[in-house]
Amino acid sequence: MSVLVNKKTKLVVQGITGGEGTFHTKQMMEYGTNVVAGVTPGKGGTMYDGNEKDRFPRPVPVFNTVSEAVQKTGADTSVIFVPAGFAADAIMEAAEAGIKVIVTITEGIPANDMVRVYEYLRKNNVRMIGPNCPGIITPGECKIGIMPGFIHKPGRVGLVSRSGTLTYEAVWQMTERGIGQSTCIGIGGDPVIGTRFVDAVKLFNEDRNTDAIVMIGEIGGTAEEEAAEYIKKHVKKPVVGFIAGQTAPPGRRMGHAGAIIAGGKGTAAEKVAAMKAAGIHVVDSPALIGEMVERVLGRRKAGKTAGGKKKVVRSKGKAARRGGKRSRKGRRK
Amino acid sequence: MKIHEYQAKEILKQYGVAVPRGHVAFSVEEAVKAAQSLPGPVWVVKAQIHAGGRGKGGGVKLARSIDEVRERASEILGMKLVTHQTGPEGRIVKRLLVEEGMNIARELYVGITLDRSMSRNVLMASTEGGVEIEKVAAETPEKILKEFVDPAVGLQAFQIRRLCFGLGLSGDTMKNAMKFFAALYKAYEATDASLAEINPLVLTREGTVLALDAKINFDDNALFRHPDFMDLRDFDEEDPLEVEASKSNLNYIKLDGNVGCMVNGAGLAMATMDIIKLAGGMPANFLDVGGGASAQTVEAGFRIILKDPHVKAVLINIFGGIVRCDRVATGVVEAAKKVDVHVPIVVRLAGTNADLAADILRNSGMRFLVASNLKDAAEKVTKAIAA
Numbered sequence: 216m217s218v219l220v221n222k223k224t225k226l227v228v229q230g231i232t233g234g235e236g237t238f239h240t241k242q243m244m245e246y247g248t249n250v251v252a253g254v255t256p257g258k259g260g261t262m263y264d265g266n267e268k269d270r271f272p273r274p275v276p277v278f279n280t281v282s283e284a285v286q287k288t289g290a291d292t293s294v295i296f297v298p299a300g301f302a303a304d305a306i307m308e309a310a311e312a313g314i315k316v317i318v319t320i321t322e323g324i325p326a327n328d329m330v331r332v333y334e335y336l337r338k339n340n341v342r343m344i345g346p347n348c349p350g351i352i353t354p355g356e357c358k359i360g361i362m363p364g365f366i367h368k369p370g371r372v373g374l375v376s377r378s379g380t381l382t383y384e385a386v387w388q389m390t391e392r393g394i395g396q397s398t399c400i401g402i403g404g405d406p407v408i409g410t411r412f413v414d415a416v417k418l419f420n421e422d423r424n425t426d427a428i429v430m431i432g433e434i435g436g437t438a439e440e441e442a443a444e445y446i447k448k449h450v451k452k453p454v455v456g457f458i459a460g461q462t463a464p465p466g467r468r469m470g471h472a473g474a475i476i477a478g479g480k481g482t483a484a485e486k487v488a489a490m491k492a493a494g495i496h497v498v499d500s501p502a503l504i505g506e507m508v509e510r511v512l513g514r515r516k517a518g519k520t521a522g523g524k525k526k527v528v529r530s531k532g533k534a535a536r537r538g539g540k541r542s543r544k545g546r547r548k
Numbered sequence: 549m550k551i552h553e554y555q556a557k558e559i560l561k562q563y564g565v566a567v568p569r570g571h572v573a574f575s576v577e578e579a580v581k582a583a584q585s586l587p588g589p590v591w592v593v594k595a596q597i598h599a600g601g602r603g604k605g606g607g608v609k610l611a612r613s614i615d616e617v618r619e620r621a622s623e624i625l626g627m628k629l630v631t632h633q634t635g636p637e638g639r640i641v642k643r644l645l646v647e648e649g650m651n652i653a654r655e656l657y658v659g660i661t662l663d664r665s666m667s668r669n670v671l672m673a674s675t676e677g678g679v680e681i682e683k684v685a686a687e688t689p690e691k692i693l694k695e696f697v698d699p700a701v702g703l704q705a706f707q708i709r710r711l712c713f714g715l716g717l718s719g720d721t722m723k724n725a726m727k728f729f730a731a732l733y734k735a736y737e738a739t740d741a742s743l744a745e746i747n748p749l750v751l752t753r754e755g756t757v758l759a760l761d762a763k764i765n766f767d768d769n770a771l772f773r774h775p776d777f778m779d780l781r782d783f784d785e786e787d788p789l790e791v792e793a794s795k796s797n798l799n800y801i802k803l804d805g806n807v808g809c810m811v812n813g814a815g816l817a818m819a820t821m822d823i824i825k826l827a828g829g830m831p832a833n834f835l836d837v838g839g840g841a842s843a844q845t846v847e848a849g850f851r852i853i854l855k856d857p858h859v860k861a862v863l864i865n866i867f868g869g870i871v872r873c874d875r876v877a878t879g880v881v882e883a884a885k886k887v888d889v890h891v892p893i894v895v896r897l898a899g900t901n902a903d904l905a906a907d908i909l910r911n912s913g914m915r916f917l918v919a920s921n922l923k924d925a926a927e928k929v930t931k932a933i934a935a
């Protein structure tokens with residue numbers, strides 16, 4: 216089990232014939248993601264298997280519209296590699312076609328476009344991850360996005376983060392310690408995003424195959440505080456946190472459009488204080504994320520019932536992707 | 549992207565927002581000419597820099613004759629203006645705005661920005677104009693009135709009415725203010741601004757409503773829709789190293805510390821800065837080399853970081869996911885050979901082919917300090933700056 220995506224996910228790639236779209240579709244298919252369709256307006260009716268540089272394991276049918284792709288292939292999830300100027304339109308097209316989870320990788324979408332998109336998705340009850348994010352992965356089952364697959368390992372820790380490479384860093388620290396992940400969600404660093412910390416935390420909290428949650432935030436906005444408030448009230452699972460940007464000066468945009476301390480709000484100190492007050496295990500150094508996860512899982516193992524104990528032991532099993540898959544299957548039966 | 553007050557006012561005027569009459573001046577003579585073309589008998593000479601708090605810093609002066617305009621203009625032009633937003637180094641004033649003086653009855657605040665927690669634009673107004681709005685927000689948040697804009701229908705007249713009544717307006721002033729708010733919102737949306745702030749918004753004794761000051765920031769992501777805005781960019785207001793970096797597609801921000809850093813990804817770059825601080829140093833910069841981290845980008849990064857004389861060590865932290873570490877390592881070696889690097893370089897490469905990368909660095913004949921993980925990198929940086 217996992218959140219939002221798994222091996223049953225049927226993925227349509229919007230912008231599949233572009234450079235980025237081609238490269239990452241190949242990577243996703245090789246990881247085992249079930250890519251059922253592509254959409255590129257004007258190229259409908261063809262089969263696409265990549266280019267000389269990046270050849271897909273098998274050809275994928277291309278459609279002119281998302282609704283046609285949904286009708287013909289039963290796609291339920293979409294990933295968007297469409298350029299920034301056209302991305303808002305692509306997102307709304309997917310939502311209108313009945314797609315339930317949209318993962319928007321595109322960077323640089325104007326904030327005003329996203330304000331309109333956000334409202335449209337809210338009204339249509341569609342979940343979006345991103346934009347400007349690495350995507351979402353359920354290790355061993357389904358990778359939707361641009362993250363390197365091999366650093367992940369199936370397991371029982373859910374991770375949510377605003378950054379890309381910093382997420383990889385945290386995942387890698389866990390995997391190196393034999394700690395696997397249920398699902399990792401990169402929510403993106405823009406001011407307007409489809410899935411916020413609190414939404415992801417809620418999903419992980421309700422997922423019975425997630426034992427602990429890692430939350431990696433950064434300066435700007437108040438989304439971490441909002442999630443901390445929720446965690447304080449509703450979450451019993453251990454949560455490990457880190458906030459990037461303790462040394463960032465106010466008024467400067469640190470790469471991500473949303474990573475800016477404005478009007479004295481959004482400092483790392485405020486976020487860390489709110490998270491600590493909510494009982495989150497906050498580490499000062501990004502080098503200590505893996506260690507802290509190991510510690511809270513160990514503590515849980517020692518203090519919990521036999522059932523909880525078993526789960527943790529299983530997640531720490533040596534076998535990589537395969538083993539994780541099998542154990543999940545076994546449980547379902 | 550930030551622009552000057554006079555540029556913001558010119559844009560606002562195009563959308564029907566009332567602003568005082570005025571002209572930009574690049575010299576004292578131009579300032580005098582600008583004043584002569586205005587009716588008087590009172591003029592305001594305003595320093596144009598991209599920072600707030602200009603009045604307190606002595607960058608805004610009243611003049612009661614043309615001679616006084618000349619005096620004030622020559623005082624302000626070329627001065628080093630220090631405000632709470634410029635830092636102690638201040639800014640040299642190179643442009644002035646000369647405006648007609650106003651008969652001010654009341655000063656209000658109005659601003660439009662994106663409210664991130666609501667994912668909607670918000671129109672804010674307050675009776676506490678002319679002071680720092682952050683202070684008002686912190687101390688008396690009830691004095692800030694807010695109207696959130698439904699993106700499906702836009703800002704509605706009833707919302708503007710509610711704001712005006714909340715500000716205690718009536719009669720002609722109310723009518724003018726309604727027009728003003730509607731026009732301001734139109735300008736905000738049409739220009740893809742991320743902030744449109746009028747502080748103070750003034751009500752004159754004659755009942756007119758005007759933007760005495762104006763601040764507009766544009767959403768960088770939307771600049772592709774407004775190619776003409778590029779002419780408004782003032783490079784004098786930007787750090788020359790940051791301008792140079794942007795030409796190499798590097799995202800660089802200069803800071804005051806002693807350890808330079810080069811990282812792929814903004815979040816990891818911030819985290820690396822934090823590591824440096826925890827190691828006892830201070831980051832000299834933020835630098836995101838992006839996804840590629842090729843020999844060229846690393847070389848450009850080295851050149852920019854090493855121009856800062858305070859840099860005592862450099863930490864390179866690359867997480868190779870899709871990009872392979874051995875390629876990055878080759879790039880780092882090539883770049884370090886081309887650029888005369890006179891400080892210790894700590895390199896930490898993780899991810900795809902990290903072992904191969906470490907071998908390349910160790911066998912390069914150069915003295916890289918190769919770190920195996922983030923913790924190790926921090927320790928090596930501590931040692932490097934202590935030496």
